[in-house]
Amino acid sequence: MLRNTSSGYGAIAIVFHWTMAVLILALVGLGLYMTGLEQTDPSLYPLYQLHKSLGLTALALAVLRLAWRVINPSPRLPQTMSRIERVAAHLGHAGLYALMLAIPLSGWLMVSASPWGIPTVIFNLFTVPHLPVPEALGDKAAAEAVLKGVHEILGWSLIVLVGLHVAAALKHHFISRDTVFKRMTSLKPATESR
Ligand code: HEM
Numbered sequence: 001m002l003r004n005t006s007s008g009y010g011a012i013a014i015v016f017h018w019t020m021a022v023l024i025l026a027l028v029g030l031g032l033y034m035t036g037l038e039q040t041d042p043s044l045y046p047l048y049q050l051h052k053s054l055g056l057t058a059l060a061l062a063v064l065r066l067a068w069r070v071i072n073p074s075p076r077l078p079q080t081m082s083r084i085e086r087v088a089a090h091l092g093h094a095g096l097y098a099l100m101l102a103i104p105l106s107g108w109l110m111v112s113a114s115p116w117g118i119p120t121v122i123f124n125l126f127t128v129p130h131l132p133v134p135e136a137l138g139d140k141a142a143a144e145a146v147l148k149g150v151h152e153i154l155g156w157s158l159i160v161l162v163g164l165h166v167a168a169a170l171k172h173h174f175i176s177r178d179t180v181f182k183r184m185t186s187l188k189p190a191t192e193s194r
């Protein structure tokens with residue numbers, strides 16, 4: 001039951017999904033909260049460090065999750081879904097995976113470009129090196145501004161896509177009444193209820 005089957009998710013995919021869902025929603029909330037604080041707020045520095053630590057944890061988990069997905073294909077979508085619905089579901093999932101990589105990478109690049117050179121100390125334990133920032137983005141201040149904009153736009157794109165994703169999951173459960181929601185919440189083989 002660790003691996004996916006053709007009709008259901010295995011334990012590893014389910015644990016990855018829900019751990020990362022909680023982590024990413026917490027990161028969005030924390031990101032929006034901390035950027036609304038006054039620059040003089042004493043909690044600003046620890047909250048930014050926490051956001052960076054959780055964000056890089058999400059990046060590491062996203063890489064492991066994608067590797068697991070490559071060697072362990074996802075269950076097939078139910079035949080009751082139209083071709084367009086299936087294409088939309090695949091595109092939506094691909095978009096979520098792309099954002100799970102691109103958002104933390106843009107954040108890491110942003111703090112690497114900052115002229116302040118503030119270190120990223122993961123959970124107060126060890127310092128993560130800065131990434132090389134592409135010269136095409138201009139001097140440090142200009143590159144930081146561009147990457148801040150990119151991180152913010154990607155963050156809002158994630159909020160919209162997750163909103164659609166959750167709406168689709170609820171539609172499957174309450175309107176279509178198929179197995180799509182149940183197979184991400186339970187290891188028991190789900191049966192169609194209509
Ligand atoms: C999946 C992972 C992540 C998510 C969902 C996320 C989300 C967000 C959101 C929604 C904001 C507030 C909007 C904004 O002004 O940009 C934000 C801000 C920020 N994030 Fe992230 N983030 C993630 C990972 C990271 C990582 C890995 C770093 C750095 C190592 C980082 C550094 C920052 C910084 C420095 C800000 C504040 C930008 C400012 O002062 O305007 N983030 N993040």
Ligand code: HEM
Pocket residue numbers: 017020021022024025069074075077093094096097100162165166169180181182183184
């Ligand atoms: C919090 C509410 C959420 C609910 C109710 C939910 C529900 C689901 C369900 C039911 C599936 C299975 C779809 C299928 O059988 O094909 C799924 C898959 C998926 N979810 Fe979520 N999800 C949530 C949050 C998130 C978040 C925050 C992310 C990431 C940003 C995410 C990313 C994904 C991805 C990438 C898949 C495809 C898994 C694969 O087959 O590789 N989900 N979700």
